[in-house]
Amino acid sequence: MSRVRSRIKPKAKERFQKRIRDVIKGLSRPVEIYKQPRKGECPNCFYDKMTASSTGKCKWTPAQALAKQQEWENSGYVTTRYKYFLKGRCPVCKGSGYLETVRKTWADCLVVWNPSARGYGNALVYTPAGTEGSTIVLLKTHPKNYDLFKDADKLFIDGIECKVSRPPLLRGLGNEAILIITAFTTEKPKVDSDEIIKDYR
Ligand SMILES: [Zn+2]
Numbered sequence: 001m002s003r004v005r006s007r008i009k010p011k012a013k014e015r016f017q018k019r020i021r022d023v024i025k026g027l028s029r030p031v032e033i034y035k036q037p038r039k040g041e042c043p044n045c046f047y048d049k050m051t052a053s054s055t056g057k058c059k060w061t062p063a064q065a066l067a068k069q070q071e072w073e074n075s076g077y078v079t080t081r082y083k084y085f086l087k088g089r090c091p092v093c094k095g096s097g098y099l100e101t102v103r104k105t106w107a108d109c110l111v112v113w114n115p116s117a118r119g120y121g122n123a124l125v126y127t128p129a130g131t132e133g134s135t136i137v138l139l140k141t142h143p144k145n146y147d148l149f150k151d152a153d154k155l156f157i158d159g160i161e162c163k164v165s166r167p168p169l170l171r172g173l174g175n176e177a178i179l180i181i182t183a184f185t186t187e188k189p190k191v192d193s194d195e196i197i198k199d200y201r
Pocket of ligand 1: 090097098
């Protein structure tokens with residue numbers, strides 16, 4: 001008997017885990033992730049370490065700048081990163097010498113607004129310091145998204161701006177693992193009122 005049981009158990013477990021993943025997949029919706037902007041030296045002009053700003057000299061010849069910009073656009077970007085100028089204010093960094101690249105990406109997540117009111121354990125949810133009165137949102141997603149959420153600057157969940165309240169939490173091991181993210185917003189979500197209980201404490 002016990003033998004049979006031990007043979008069935010992992011299978012059942014597997015099925016169960018697959019179901020959880022399917023549920024997440026089926027009910028998930030895209031969450032927009034803004035990563036912390038990356039600040040780097042301007043790719044278009046020479047940087048002056050003494051003044052910590054642009055030297056006002058272009059790194060490229062007109063043909064080089066065109067080719068590099070074309071290459072940049074071919075990889076899917078729409079911003080101007082390379083543009084020839086003769087002398088003076090760099091048109092890319094406006095003379096600052098730095099360029100901030102905003103990185104935005106998406107991840108499919110199961111979204112639970114105000115999880116404590118919906119029967120989720122206390123262990124998963126807490127109110128970040130200084131955010132009393134804000135709405136908590138719990139996300140469940142595939143562990144592969146860990147890095148996306150780890151240094152996320154802000155999230156847009158159902159069109160509402162949220163902040164991640166602590167590092168993402170990995171629940172379970174190996175194939176069973178699910179990534180859990182707790183975020184909060186001080187905006188009042190405008191989704192149907194049944195879904196959200198305001199003034200969460
Ligand atoms: Zn520049």
